[in-house]
Amino acid sequence: MNYELIDAxxxxxxxxxxxxxxYKKLAALSLVLVGNVLDEIGVKLGIRPRDKDAxxxxxxxxxxxxxxxxxxxxxxxxxxxxxxxxxxxxxxxSKHKGNIPMEFISExxxxxxxxxxxxxxxxxxxxxxxxxxxxxxxxxxxxxxxxSEQTKRKGSDQKLKxxxxxxxxxxEIDMQKDLNEAYDKGKFEKMITLKNAKxxxxxxxxxxxxxxxxxxxxxxYQRSIPHIFGYLMIGLFLLxxxxxxxxxxxxxxxxxxxxxxxxxxxxxxxxxxxxxxxYRQYFKKGGM
Amino acid sequence: xxxxxxxxxFRILYVLGLLLSFVSLFLEWYIYQVYDSHRSxxxxxxxxxxxxxxxxxxxxxxxxxxxxxxxxxxxxxxxxLYIIMLAVSAYTVIFRDVEQHEELEKLTINGYANIxxxxxxxxxxxxxxxxxxxxxxxxxxxxxVKDKDANLVYQYSIGxxxxxxxxxxxxxxxxxxxxxxxxxxxxSQKNSAKNAVAQYIKAVQDPVDMDKLIAxxxxxxxxxxxxFDILEELESYHPQPIKKRAG
Numbered sequence: 001m002n003y004e005l006i007d008a009x010x011x012x013x014x015x016x017x018x019x020x021x022x023y024k025k026l027a028a029l030s031l032v033l034v035g036n037v038l039d040e041i042g043v044k045l046g047i048r049p050r051d052k053d054a055x056x057x058x059x060x061x062x063x064x065x066x067x068x069x070x071x072x073x074x075x076x077x078x079x080x081x082x083x084x085x086x087x088x089x090x091x092x093x094s095k096h097k098g099n100i101p102m103e104f105i106s107e108x109x110x111x112x113x114x115x116x117x118x119x120x121x122x123x124x125x126x127x128x129x130x131x132x133x134x135x136x137x138x139x140x141x142x143x144x145x146x147x148s149e150q151t152k153r154k155g156s157d158q159k160l161k162x163x164x165x166x167x168x169x170x171x172e173i174d175m176q177k178d179l180n181e182a183y184d185k186g187k188f189e190k191m192i193t194l195k196n197a198k199x200x201x202x203x204x205x206x207x208x209x210x211x212x213x214x215x216x217x218x219x220x221y222q223r224s225i226p227h228i229f230g231y232l233m234i235g236l237f238l239l240x241x242x243x244x245x246x247x248x249x250x251x252x253x254x255x256x257x258x259x260x261x262x263x264x265x266x267x268x269x270x271x272x273x274x275x276x277x278x279y280r281q282y283f284k285k286g287g288m
Numbered sequence: 289x290x291x292x293x294x295x296x297x298f299r300i301l302y303v304l305g306l307l308l309s310f311v312s313l314f315l316e317w318y319i320y321q322v323y324d325s326h327r328s329x330x331x332x333x334x335x336x337x338x339x340x341x342x343x344x345x346x347x348x349x350x351x352x353x354x355x356x357x358x359x360x361x362x363x364x365x366x367x368x369l370y371i372i373m374l375a376v377s378a379y380t381v382i383f384r385d386v387e388q389h390e391e392l393e394k395l396t397i398n399g400y401a402n403i404x405x406x407x408x409x410x411x412x413x414x415x416x417x418x419x420x421x422x423x424x425x426x427x428x429x430x431x432x433v434k435d436k437d438a439n440l441v442y443q444y445s446i447g448x449x450x451x452x453x454x455x456x457x458x459x460x461x462x463x464x465x466x467x468x469x470x471x472x473x474x475x476s477q478k479n480s481a482k483n484a485v486a487q488y489i490k491a492v493q494d495p496v497d498m499d500k501l502i503a504x505x506x507x508x509x510x511x512x513x514x515x516f517d518i519l520e521e522l523e524s525y526h527p528q529p530i531k532k533r534a535g
Contacts, residue, residue, distance in 0.1 A: 009498035016505040025501065036493040043485065049492035221474065228298050228466045235461030239454065242410060246417040246428060253422045257431070264429060 030108035230283030244268030305459025315449030
């Protein structure tokens with residue numbers, strides 16, 4: 001949104017309205033602008049927009065935002081006196097059909113600029129897996145891990161997740177205290193990120209890693225590239241296992257060949273075993 | 289960056305693997321030779337999955353024809369499917385690079401196609417000896433049999449085509465799995481998400497046409513027109529008197 005352009009036009013309008021003594025227009029516009037900026041705040045926080053069809057008042061909507069933030073983050077965004085101020089202006093506007101004292105109009109514009117300064121972070125952009133990556137060595141996904149190994153790892157992952165979530169909670173409480181004292185965009189943004197990361201950790205099973213930007217720049221992707229050597233080991237194991245199996249099946253068909261074929265069986269199964277051990281030793285621990 | 293090079297090298301290896309697998313279809317997969325006691329070649333038969341058995345001897349060579357192995361055919365439909373999958377996979381890796389593509393979801397099908405190709409390769413490597421060679425008394429991978437009564441030496445061995453197939457599988461496997469893992473393990477956050485939210489906000493906000501408001505006021509100033517209704521102009525703001533809630 002081009003606020004500079006809006007401000008320039010608003011300045012012109014105020015100037016003209018002063019000349020025409022049309023303060024009604026300025027009063028109505030101030031409330032519309034405040035309503036709009038609150039809609040933006042609400043939507044960015046994942047809250048429904050103000051229900052204009054049901055004539056939901058601005059101060060009611062502000063209360064709603066506060067109550068949702070209170071439930072989720074234990075913080076309030078709008079102080080009680082601010083809501084009271086908006087409420088008075090709205091009630092006066094309704095009662096006197098737009099004819100409200102100039103001081104209320106000025107106060108509403110002041111609030112509009114205050115709300116604009118809040119710079120609410122966009123909730124939809126803040127699910128950042130790098131927070132998870134920085135906080136843990138958690139395995140993202142395993143295509144070829146054995147079932148028993150996966151179960152074992154699942155248990156240790158759960159413990160690790162609990163520790164991380166606990167750390168997140170502690171950070172959240174500290175930030176809640178700070179935010180209730182004074183609003184700070186950076187802290188609020190971090191709190192949303194932490195909350196989302198917490199949710200992502202808790203709901204990670206079967207989920208995908210969300211990318212922001214290019215795949216090449218993603219830390220988890222970068223860390224997954226060396227796993228390709230592990231895949232090579234698995235491929236070699238599969239190949240030698242299949243060749244060994246073919247020879248073994250042949251000896252079942254022709255038992256008289258067992259002695260001649262034993263060297264091939266030993267070579268194929270032995271080489272397959274070597275590669276799977278190599279994979280387990282050097283790649284599986286890396287968290288594939 | 290080393291990781292970038294690693295990925296690139298394995299991608300090149302993948303393409304090379306596809307090429308080897310394709311070439312292998314036109315080479316000999318199995319060779320059957322018979323020598324006499326003087327190491328003189330008496331019979332030579334080689335097998336290719338497309339053309340079947342072929343020999344270097346003339347059709348009139350009785351001994352060669354007598355020693356011909358049992359005839360078997362790998363279904364040609366399977367070979368055609370294999371060639372198609374090789375082409376699809378080559379297209380995927382060359383033109384739909386996982387690192388360059390913005391919407392990974394669209395590459396999921398390519399990831400599955402690569403895995404299917406791997407299955408086909410493994411099937412060829414496994415099925416050829418087990419389902420076709422062994423039941424026809426053709427030994428795998430190499431065997432040297434002396435028949436003292438007939439004074440003949442039989443040589444059974446896999447051919448260059450089968451070996452290339454094995455190398456093709458080794459070269460293709462790592463990147464195919466890596467590609468599959470990447471397209472299924474990652475999800476792109478669409479660039480349009482931010483725009484979508486911005487559009488939604490714009491849609492729910494009350495429209496404010498500042499230019500119109502200014503123009504109307506300027507007209508009023510110029511012509512003294514008082515007929516303009518503020519609540520109509522800013523039609524979106526119609527607060528109702530607050531009703532006391534029951535309870």
